Amino acid sequence: MSTLNPTIDHADHADHGGHGHDHAHKQSFISQYVFSTDHKMIGKQFLITTLLMMMVGGGLALAVRWQLARPWERMPIFGDTVFGADGGQISPDAYTMLFTMHATVMIFLVIIPVLAGAFGNFLIPLQIGADDMAFPTLNMLSYWFMWPAIFLFGASFFMYGGGPAAGWTSYPLLSLLREAAPGSGDAQTLWLLGLTFVGVSSMMGSVNYMTTIINMRAPGMTLFRMPLTIWSMFITAILQAFALPVLTAAGFMMVADRLLGTCFFVPSGIVVNNAPPTVGGGQTLLWQHLFWFYSHPAVYIMLLPAMGMVSDMLACMCRKPVFGYKPMVYSMAAIAGLGFIVWGHHMFISGMNPALGMTFMVSTIMIALPSAIKTFNWIGTIWGGRVQFNTVMLYCIAFVSMFIIGGLSGIFMAAVPVDIYIHDTYFIVAHFHYVIFGATLFGVFGAIQFWFPKMYGRMMNETVGKIHFVLTFIGFNCTFYPMHMLGIAGMPRRYADPYHFPYLEHLLPLNQFMTASAFLMGMAQFLLLGNFFYSMYFGPKCGRNPWGANGLEWTAPSPPGHGNFDVLPIVYHGPYEYGSPVSGDKDFLMQTEYVPLAQRVAAEEHH
Amino acid sequence: MHWWFPGDGNAYSTLGGKIDDLFYLILVIVSVTFVGTSAALGYALWRGAAIKADEKVWFSHGSHSLEVIWTIVPSAVLLFIALYQLDVWAEYRMKGFAKEKDGSPKIIxxxxxxxxxxxxxxxxxxxxxxxxxxxxxxxxxxxxxxxxxxxxxxxxxxxxxxxxxxxxxxxxxxxxxxxxxxxxxxxxxxxxxxxxxxxxxxxxxxxxxxxxxxxxxxxxxxxxxxxxxxxxxxxxxxxxxxxxx
CATH class of the missing domain: 2.60.40.420 (Cupredoxins -  blue copper proteins)
Structure with missing residues (x-):
């Protein structure tokens, strides 16, 4: 056993990896699987919870699609149970609740927690060579604070009047005055409290990630030897720490307006639904500013970690280094920095000072620059590599190409004059689904396939993975690409029945095609779930490093025991030394692998 | 099937005409970019699939001059798009508040x-x-x-x-x-x-x-x-x- 490279020798005996001293101490079922403080278990808890929530959010989306394809018709299967009082059809107020909760579930219970919660938790200690997070108990709490949120969001449906119905943006006064909408009763209060719990959960994670990444890196793991996944998680954590307090404060202000009679967001003399006129001298636009001051950076919280993970996976699957590592880091930092000064582009036609529209337009269009740099670098990473066309790679390709479409369609809305027309039409719906689903979620699907062996010590099925990819990719594009056309045709969002406007009548067949595609895509997700849970128990076992990757996580056993590494890893290289001339006959060079000086000089001369 | 701007596709206001012009300008820029990047991506993948077993990958950590080029060119294009829009926006939302050239208030x-x-x-x-x-x-x-x-x-x-x-x-x-x-x-x-x-x-x-x-x-x-x-x-x-x- 070489003393210089202690962990790599274990890799050859990977089958025995999991049975070493790691499992020496036995934990009770509760402390191992439920209230676990182990970052890997918490990551898996987050992952499974978010995958199940994804099915819930998807179900809500399919109900929305049903209404758009067959307006006012009896909904099959669930219609009679859920909407029995309305003859099995979706009533207009139920429709507003459906899309509100679809967005809420997908954003707050799926995308944000699956990136930071699941992969952040699982990967940060493993990739920086730490034995756990800096604050394991805080970490456990960050998972368990999700559950009150899930409970509150769920319970809101059973309040008098039904679930929250003011959109996930919850603009006042619709969301604030009880009389304004059926869902603006207690349901909206529960929604705001649920949001606070999600916020607290994210904040606990964010503090933990920053501390861990700054303090607990293994010897030799300098900042610029960190994998881009870690950089993206680090930047995301900073974004969350700065942006979240604003949303939390705004949420409490709205709760106070609703319950205590304050008037932060309520102007005077407003009569809603024949209720007495409001008192107060508040501003409804204040909510929009506070909300988007968080929620625009949140868009990058929903994207950056996926960008980082895809960079890791692309390098590994192309067997060559990431092209322009430092530009990648700097552009993520630029996205995060610029992300704080672009929130006004959600408010171009909201009635704020039109001069602000100009400054926000320039900053918004310029934020496309770091995104473009990243895209070029991804293409540079693939260029000249030995591409492995497995499921992971397919998802990464989909990530890059869908991100190109989603990024380019954003320019239309960033341009204020064009936004006058396409604001609040289906064009924006197309745009953010291309970014959040087409990019982020495809990246997450790839990441699940890629890190699953490290999570469970088994591989996921490639064939099922590829079928899932093809169906999802086709379903996704057939559902969301036509939304650009709907937007250009002037179809507004959040319409329960657009077809009674003569100029939108002809869009019904297109919408029916999109709904059919959406159902295909929805059904395909059962393949992912099936593959996930089947492979967890019956997948073929794998060694420590099934992909031939360089990161520290691949030096640990699969799955890593409590404490992660059998020997403290020492880092000698950056994470992307694939195909390096000094790596001998392998095409990868693990971060822990020491190459003696003589060998490096020889390789250089040979070069 | 008609999946484009409503009606006959024309805007029935002066501002609308300008918005449509800007829309088509962005559409052209965006389409060229999309075709270009997708072609590069497709070509890179095609080459990556055809690489021979004994062939070495291109061991490169990046290129400073390429980074400079693909920072400056897109930023010039983006800045052009941003600045080119300003006038129409000003006309729609701001010039109505401004005074006429002779100093009298504008009357709409x-x-x-x-x-x-x-x-x-x-x-x-x-x-x-x-x-x-x-x-x-x-x-x-x-x-x-x-x-x-x-x-x-x-x-x-x-x-x-x-x-x-x-x-x-x-x-x-x-x-x-x-x-x-x-x-x-x-x-x-x-x-x-x-x-x-x-x-x-x-x-x-x-x-x-x-x-x-x-x-x-x-x-x-x-x-x-x-x-x-x-x-x-x-x-x-x-x-x-x-x-x-």
């Missing part, structure tokens, strides 16, 4: 006050020959879900809401503006051709958001005045007729 006729409420549009016009006052006047003319405006030249409406937030949206004219509780927002636009244009709400305002269906009727200035006289006569007619003697 305010034709009506449009008040959105759950779930309809209430419109108040001043009587012929009078300006619109912020408070209702005895001889004001009212209509519901039908906004009449004269064609030819800019007109302005004052946009308000009685209750929650709404948005005034006329797709054929490419005009949109949110109506914000507690605010009176001037919206100026022109209609180049007489005709009926559909008008709807574009900001979620409750369960009936989808049914704020209304019509914008653009008429020549003479027809507009005649309509106001007729509407006024109808409105103030109490049904009393002098009995025949």
């Amino acid at each position: 006729t305010v034709v009506a006050e449009v008040t959105a409420r759950q779930f309809e549009w209430r419109i108040r016009y001043p009587a012929n020959g009078k300006p619109l006052k912020p408070t209702p006047q005895p001889d004001d003319i009212y209509s519901v879900n039908e906004l009449h405006v004269p064609t030819g030249g800019l007109v302005s409406i004052t946009l308000r809401t009685d209750d929650v937030q709404h948005a005034f949206f006329v797709p054929m004219l490419r005009v949109k503006q949110d109506a914000v509780p507690g605010k009176m927002i001037p919206v100026w636009f022109d209609a180049t051709m007489p005709g009926n244009y559909e008008m709807l709400c574009a900001e979620l305002c409750g369960w009936g958001h989808y049914k704020m269906k209304a019509m914008l009727v653009a008429q020549s200035a003479d027809d507009f005045e005649a309509w106001k006289d007729k509407a006024s006569a109808e409105q103030f007619d109490d049904g009393y007729r002098k009995p025949a003697e």
Whole structure:
């Protein structure tokens, strides 16, 4: 056993990896699987919870699609149970609740927690060579604070009047005055409290990630030897720490307006639904500013970690280094920095000072620059590599190409004059689904396939993975690409029945095609779930490093025991030394692998 | 199938025409970029698939000059797009507040006050020959879900809401503006051709958001005045007729 490279020798005996001293101490079922403080278990808890929530959010989306394809018709299967009082059809107020909760579930219970919660938790200690997070108990709490949120969001449906119905943006006064909408009763209060719990959960994670990444890196793991996944998680954590307090404060202000009679967001003399006129001298636009001051950076919280993970996976699957590592880091930092000064582009036609529209337009269009740099670098990473066309790679390709479409369609809305027309039409719906689903979620699907062996010590099925990819990719594009056309045709969002406007009548067949595609895509997700849970128990076992990757996580056993590494890893290289001339006959060079000086000089001369 | 701009695809306002021009400009830039990057991606993948077993990968950590090129070129293009838009926006939202070149205040006729409420549009016009006052006047003319405006030249409406937030949206004219509780927002636009244009709400305002269906009727200035006289006569007619003697 070489003393210089202690962990790599274990890799050859990977089958025995999991049975070493790691499992020496036995934990009770509760402390191992439920209230676990182990970052890997918490990551898996987050992952499974978010995958199940994804099915819930998807179900809500399919109900929305049903209404758009067959307006006012009896909904099959669930219609009679859920909407029995309305003859099995979706009533207009139920429709507003459906899309509100679809967005809420997908954003707050799926995308944000699956990136930071699941992969952040699982990967940060493993990739920086730490034995756990800096604050394991805080970490456990960050998972368990999700559950009150899930409970509150769920319970809101059973309040008098039904679930929250003011959109996930919850603009006042619709969301604030009880009389304004059926869902603006207690349901909206529960929604705001649920949001606070999600916020607290994210904040606990964010503090933990920053501390861990700054303090607990293994010897030799300098900042610029960190994998881009870690950089993206680090930047995301900073974004969350700065942006979240604003949303939390705004949420409490709205709760106070609703319950205590304050008037932060309520102007005077407003009569809603024949209720007495409001008192107060508040501003409804204040909510929009506070909300988007968080929620625009949140868009990058929903994207950056996926960008980082895809960079890791692309390098590994192309067997060559990431092209322009430092530009990648700097552009993520630029996205995060610029992300704080672009929130006004959600408010171009909201009635704020039109001069602000100009400054926000320039900053918004310029934020496309770091995104473009990243895209070029991804293409540079693939260029000249030995591409492995497995499921992971397919998802990464989909990530890059869908991100190109989603990024380019954003320019239309960033341009204020064009936004006058396409604001609040289906064009924006197309745009953010291309970014959040087409990019982020495809990246997450790839990441699940890629890190699953490290999570469970088994591989996921490639064939099922590829079928899932093809169906999802086709379903996704057939559902969301036509939304650009709907937007250009002037179809507004959040319409329960657009077809009674003569100029939108002809869009019904297109919408029916999109709904059919959406159902295909929805059904395909059962393949992912099936593959996930089947492979967890019956997948073929794998060694420590099934992909031939360089990161520290691949030096640990699969799955890593409590404490992660059998020997403290020492880092000698950056994470992307694939195909390096000094790596001998392998095409990868693990971060822990020491190459003696003589060998490096020889390789250089040979070069 | 017609999956493009509504109607015959043309905008029926001066601003709308400019918006469409900018849209097509961005569309061209974006399409070229999309084709270029996708072709590069596709070519890289095709080469990556064809690489031979004994062939070495291109061991490169990046290229400084490439990074500089693909930072400067896109930023120039993006900056051009951003700056090129500013003028149209200024014309739509800001120049109405500015003074004329000779220093006199700019005058855009305010034709009506449009008040959105759950779930309809209430419109108040001043009587012929009078300006619109912020408070209702005895001889004001009212209509519901039908906004009449004269064609030819800019007109302005004052946009308000009685209750929650709404948005005034006329797709054929490419005009949109949110109506914000507690605010009176001037919206100026022109209609180049007489005709009926559909008008709807574009900001979620409750369960009936989808049914704020209304019509914008653009008429020549003479027809507009005649309509106001007729509407006024109808409105103030109490049904009393002098009995025949």
